[in-house]
Amino acid sequence: MKYLSAQQVADRLSISLRSVREYIKSGKLPSVKIGKLRRIGEDDLDAFIEKRRHRSEMETVFWRQQNQLIKEAAEHLANWRSNRKKLWIEEHQATNPVLSMRRK
DSSP: OOEEOHHHHHHHHTOOHHHHHHHHHHTSSOOEEETTEEEEEHHHHHHHHHHHHHHHHHHHHHHHHHHHHHHHHHHHHHHHHHHHHHHHHHHHTTTOHHHHOOOO
């Protein structure tokens, strides 16, 4: 198995060296100590990348669903407000001279 330095991993993932070290420290990215140096196995890196890809896909689905729900709620609220305004005008047309005037 080939082992990579933290810098090589950072370059491959296009992230900072600090981020790689945080992933190692948190246990999200397995590493081995060879002498005084930490190294990441290519298989471990591939598994890490696949896990991130799956997580990214799940987050995309989540955000799409959430945006759709927000859009539907906004439409429902707009319809409710419009209907409420129409009902109020109908109720007050008889008693309010300004509302009872018809525009031509």
